[in-house]
Amino acid sequence: MSPNAPRLPSSLILVGAGKMGGSMLEGWLKVGMKPEGVTVLDPRPSEEMTWFCQERGIALNPANPAAPDVLVLAIKPQMLDEAASSLNACLGSQTLIISILAGKTIDDLRSRLPASRSIVRAMPNLPASIGRGATGAAANEQVSEEQRLMADALLSSNGIVEWLPTEDLIDAVTAVSGSGPAYVFHLVECLAEAGTVAGLPRELAERLARATVTGAGELLFQSDLPPATLRQNVTSPGGTTAAALEVLMRDPNGMRALMREAVAAAKRRAEELAG
Structure with a gap:
């Protein structure tokens, strides 16, 4: 062998x-x-x-x-x-x-x-x-x-x-990677819905959202760079991505706070099921 x-x-x-x-x-x-x-x-x-x-x-x-x-x-x-x-x-x-x-x-x-x-x-x-x-x-x-x-x-x-x-x-692993795929799928749902509200036809918004998340995931998979560096690489100062990230990252109820709350809730439930 x-x-x-x-x-x-x-x-x-x-x-x-x-x-x-x-x-x-x-x-x-x-x-x-x-x-x-x-x-x-x-x-x-x-x-x-x-x-x-x-x-x-x-x-x-x-x-x-x-x-x-x-x-x-x-x-x-x-x-x-x-x-x-x-x-x-x-x-x-x-x-x-x-x-x-x-x-x-x-x-x-x-x-x-x-x-x-x-x-x-x-x-x-x-x-x-x-x-x-x-x-x-x-x-x-x-x-x-x-x-x-x-x-x-x-x-x-x-x-x-x-x-x-x-x-x-x-239990923490369960909350992050075990349940994590559902968070990503919901991200696609939310991104597609936001695209529809912005004026895109629903099916087009769903195709773009799906391709965007799967493509970004593959890029993350193939790259050795930290996620923060990849994010910075696609964020031009004063550009459209920066405007969106202002909401997601700096709003007190933005993505960071929501994700911490979501993972904590999943971990609590995993602990309850184990008990």
Whole structure:
């Protein structure tokens, strides 16, 4: 194996093959995970997932699967209690659990899955479905360096991964990157609406707003410059952009204040759900 090759597990069970779980699975296969090493457990797999597993030689809902190197929890959080006993039977002493269940802490998982030991809690976001995700992850003390490398390889197959020093930061990650795509989509809505009020036909305003935000996002993705520098580069003194930013940046109720309030509200709700 190349020193730079991802440390992929030899065996993995994916529990829950919905949109996010299915996207993660595709990402793992793209970076070299062997299909014969993957098992999918889903009581109601979609026709597309059933076909995908058949086409790629992935085991789907076998009876009594062997304990894997990694078990990934991608079910809905409210399904955990119902599935706990059967999942516990899948765990071996060296199995790493990676959970993307919103609101379920590492302690929650340990209490419901008593056979668990090494656990990584991760919070991906919607762009992971197209390989451009941003995931925050935290590991408990039982996770070995080798297991962390495996988790990093799996999670980074769908975008960037930021490892957190403590699990307590997961709620803040949820508020910023987990919920963040919705903020961006709403920005497009608001920009298009403002364009309509300014006189543009609605469909034209929506096309321009969408292209502007996706284009700016791609520029941000490709550039090494800080966002503030990119903003300054497109802001001529006394120009139209400067006039708009005067409202967004210097008004006491402008974008900075609204975003702080929005992220704080999302974080509070994440804390409530985790409690």
